[in-house]
Structure formats: C-alpha cells, structure tokens
Amino acid sequence: MTASTFSERINTAQIEESTDFAPKFDPDGLIPAMAIDATTGEPLMLAYMNSESLKLTLETGEAVYWSRSRSELWHKGKTSGHIQKIIEIRTDCDQDCLVLVVEQNGAGACHTGRKSCFYRKVLPGSPAALKFTESELSFNPDDVYKK
Amino acid sequence: MTASTFSERINTAQIEESTDFAPKFDPDGLIPAMAIDATTGEPLMLAYMNSESLKLTLETGEAVYWSRSRSELWHKGKTSGHIQKIIEIRTDCDQDCLVLVVEQNGAGACHTGRKSCFYRKVLPGSPAALKFTESELSFNPDDVYKK
Numbered sequence: 075m076t077a078s079t080f081s082e083r084i085n086t087a088q089i090e091e092s093t094d095f096a097p098k099f100d101p102d103g104l105i106p107a108m109a110i111d112a113t114t115g116e117p118l119m120l121a122y123m124n125s126e127s128l129k130l131t132l133e134t135g136e137a138v139y140w141s142r143s144r145s146e147l148w149h150k151g152k153t154s155g156h157i158q159k160i161i162e163i164r165t166d167c168d169q170d171c172l173v174l175v176v177e178q179n180g181a182g183a184c185h186t187g188r189k190s191c192f193y194r195k196v197l198p199g200s201p202a203a204l205k206f207t208e209s210e211l212s213f214n215p216d217d218v219y220k221k
Numbered sequence: 222m223t224a225s226t227f228s229e230r231i232n233t234a235q236i237e238e239s240t241d242f243a244p245k246f247d248p249d250g251l252i253p254a255m256a257i258d259a260t261t262g263e264p265l266m267l268a269y270m271n272s273e274s275l276k277l278t279l280e281t282g283e284a285v286y287w288s289r290s291r292s293e294l295w296h297k298g299k300t301s302g303h304i305q306k307i308i309e310i311r312t313d314c315d316q317d318c319l320v321l322v323v324e325q326n327g328a329g330a331c332h333t334g335r336k337s338c339f340y341r342k343v344l345p346g347s348p349a350a351l352k353f354t355e356s357e358l359s360f361n362p363d364d365v366y367k368k
Contacts, residue, residue, distance in 0.1 A: 079348045090333055093341070095349040106267065108255050115262040117311075120253065120318040132345040164264075165351065166338035167331055171267040173339050184314055186237055191313035192320050194240070198279040201226045202242040204312065 078129040083169075090167050098170040099125060104140060107172040109183065111190075112161040118183040119191040121148070123172070135160050137174055154218045156180035181213035188212055225276040230316075237314050245317040246272060251287060254319040256330065258337075259308040265330040266338040268295070270319065282307050284321055301365045303327035328360035335359055 081094035088094055099105050104122040111118055121139040123131065127147055130138040137158035141148040151157030158176035165172055182189040193208035228241035235241055246252050251269040258265055268286040270278065274294055277285040284305035288295040298304030305323035312319055329336040340355035 077347055078345060081348050093351045093353070095343055095351050106253055108264065108267065110264065117255065117257065117264075117320050120255065120313060132343070132349055163343040164339040164354070165341055165343060166267060167333050167335075167340070171338075172343075173264050186314050188314075191318075192311040193314070194312055196242055196279070196310040196312060196319075198225060200224055201228055202279055204240040204242050206240070207311070 078132045080125070089169055095165065096169055097125075097128065097165065097172070098168065100170075104142070105170060105172060107137075107139065107174055109137060109158055109174045109176050109178075112175045112177050116190055117192050118158075118176070118178060118189070121150075128172075131160060131163070131174075137176060150183075151179060154180065154185075156183060156218070158183070180218075185215055185219065186211075187215040187218075225279045227272070236316055242312065243316055244272075244275065244312065244319070245315065247317075251289070252317060252319060254284075254286065254321050256284060256305055256321045256323050256325075259322045259324050263337055264339050265305075265323070265325060265336070268297075275319075278307060278310070278321075284323060297330075298326060301327065301332075303330060303365070305330070327365075332362055332366065333358075334362040334365075 081096040083089055083096040089096055097105055103124045107123050108120045109118040124140040127138040127140045137150045139148040157179040161177055162175040163172055184191040188208050189212050194204040194206050197203045197205055228243040230236055230243040236243055244252055250271045254270050255267045256265045271287040274285040274287045284297045286295040304326040309322040331338040335355050336359050341351040341353050344350045344352055
C-alpha cells in the first residue's frame with residue numbers, strides 16, 4: 075500500500091483543468107463527500123472527510139469519513155457491517171467536494187434503518203413539510219447498532 | 222405564491238421521523254445542496270443555500286443558491302440561461318443536507334463548459350491524481366458567461 079499524497083493548490087487553471095488532485099479542505103479541515111449507490115445511482119448519504127480519512131479511503135478502498143459529532147475517524151460499516159466499497163471517487167471543478175460511487179454492503183446506509191438517508195422529499199408551503207418516500211425500514215437499527 | 226417557512230428543530234425523533242421540515246444551517250447559515258440530473262441521475266454540482274435562497278427555490282421552482290465567493294444570492298442560470306428546474310427536493314435523516322433533482326436547462330451545469338462539475342475521477346497514489354471522464358466541452362463558457 076502506497077501512502078497517498080495530494081498536490082498543492084496553485085491556481086484556477088491547475089485546479090480545474092489539470093490532472094493534479096488538490097482537494098480543498100474547509101477551515102475545519104473537512105471536505106463534503108456524497109455517497110451514491112453504484113448499482114441504482116441513488117444518493118445514499120452526505121458526510122465529511124478530513125485529509126487523513128480521505129487518504130485512508132483511497133488506500134483501503136472503503137469509505138472512511140470524519141465524524142463531526144464524535145470528532146473521530148469513522149470507518150463506515152465497522153459497527154453495522156454496512157461497509158461502502160469504493161467503486162469510483164469523483165471531484166468537482168474547484169475540488170472542494172467529492173462524490174463516492176460505492177457498493178453499499180448490507181441493508182442500507184442510514185442509521186435509521188433505511189437504504190438511503192434521503193428518504194423524505196420537501197413539499198413547499200407555509201410551513202414547508204416533508205413526505206416519506208422510503209417509509210419501510212430495510213433493517214432494524216437496534217439489531218445492527220449495539221447501544 | 223405562499224411565503225415559505227420552516228419548522229423549529231426540537232429533538233432527534235422529530236427531525237428524523239416526522240414530516241416537519243426543519244433544515245439545519247451551519248454556523249455560516251448554509252446548507253449543502255447536491256443537484257442531480259432528473260433524466261440521467263448524474264450528480265451535476267454541489268453548492269450551498271442559505272435560508273433565503275432555499276425559500277426562493279421552494280417558491281420559484283428554480284434552484285437559487287448562495288454564492289460563498291460573491292456573498293450574494295445566486296439564481297443558477299440567470300446569466301448563462303442554464304436554469305435548473307426543480308423536480309424534487311430531498312433532505313436527509315438529520316436534515317443538514319439537500320438533494321435537488323433538477324431538469325438542467327441548456328448545455329450543462331458547470332462553469333467550465335461541461336455538463337457536470339464532476340468530470341474527473343480520483344486515482345489513488347503518491348501523489349493521487351485525476352483522470353478526465355468528460356473532457357469534451359458541452360458549450361463554450363466564453364460565449365455563455367459575459368466577461
């Protein structure tokens with residue numbers, strides 16, 4: 075396994091039109107990463123990576139995030155078995171965002187017991203409201219996450 | 222047109238399992254929004270919304286972001302004609318992220334002249350590098366964006 079390194083951010087042309095991978099981390103050292111199901115194309119979850127978790131993701135081929143609530147590395151699926159195998163990682167024009175195309179292991183990505191975290195759609199109004207699009211649970215979170 | 226309002230964030234059960242739309246804005250007042258092409262399912266871009274831009278998006282049915290670089294409301298496509306018509310908005314379990322399913326007007330979403338901002342994939346290594354997945358331009362950005 076080769077230790078991953080990133081390129082420096084030099085200028086717009088280099089960032090947008092070259093093959094240098096020069097990810098931009100925000101002032102907290104984080105970059106957002108949207109995981110998308112490789113089979114269905116469905117968005118599964120959005121989480122954040124710091125430099126170390128991005129390197130671990132590249133080196134292990136499994137999604138490793140940074141948990142902002144727990145302030146620790148978060149190897150997705152380590153507890154639940156719901157590992158995300160990396161099929162492809164994309165970055166955007168200004169390299170301040172990632173898309174992870176993943177093979178989602180197990181019944182789902184969401185800690186609520188659903189396949190995707192995006193299980194509700196927004197209905198405009200006053201107040202705006204939500205409508206469930208995936209109300210059936212794919213798994214029982216109490217069985218999967220030891221509490 | 223009814224002015225949009227949001228619900229207060231009360232507790233985890235309400236946020237995750239109710240139909241209250243109670244979006245969480247970060248300390249800068251922003252929430253990330255990933256736009257996805259309604260036809261192809263491809264991720265197009267990630268941008269940010271503040272409360273006002275999210276309300277405008279709900280009320281107009283077109284994507285309005287907050288430009289962090291210009292510190293102003295950003296009605297996507299106002300200059301380029303590349304309007305994003307909202308088909309559906311999803312939020313995630315903890316309501317701190319949005320997915321916009323959009324009908325992308327015009328040749329593309331990216332200011333570089335490409336359909337999607339995610340036109341490069343990451344290759345692990347030391348240094349990690351990028352590979353273009355969409356190198357052909359869909360439009361000439363100099364023609365579209367008046368400079």
